[in-house]
Amino acid sequence: MEIDNGTMHKKLNELEQNTVASFRKALRDVAMEIDVAVVTRVIILLAQLRTLKKCLKEAEDEQQRKMSIESRIELNSATIND
Numbered sequence: 352m353e354i355d356n357g358t359m360h361k362k363l364n365e366l367e368q369n370t371v372a373s374f375r376k377a378l379r380d381v382a383m384e385i386d387v388a389v390v391t392r393v394i395i396l397l398a399q400l401r402t403l404k405k406c407l408k409e410a411e412d413e414q415q416r417k418m419s420i421e422s423r424i425e426l427n428s429a430t431i432n433d
Contacts (some may be wrong), residue, residue, distance in 0.1 A: 366423075
């Protein structure tokens with residue numbers, strides 16, 4: 352079986368073009384999957400950050416309430432002792 356040089360080059364070029372196109376598509380697919388994974392992770396981290404900020408705000412509010420109560424108690428006891 353003999354294949355001339357021109358036919359072999361043509362077949363190799365076709366194979367190369369199909370392979371390169373296939374690799375490009377695979378790379379785009381992988382890149383999109385990575386992008387989706389990154390976006391998902393960012394969304395999760397932002398949700399966690401919002402939760403932490405809410406917890407911090409609640410803790411600060413609770414501390415403020417306690418300090419306010421303590422101040423009132425001190426004022427009341429100072430008033431009673433006078």
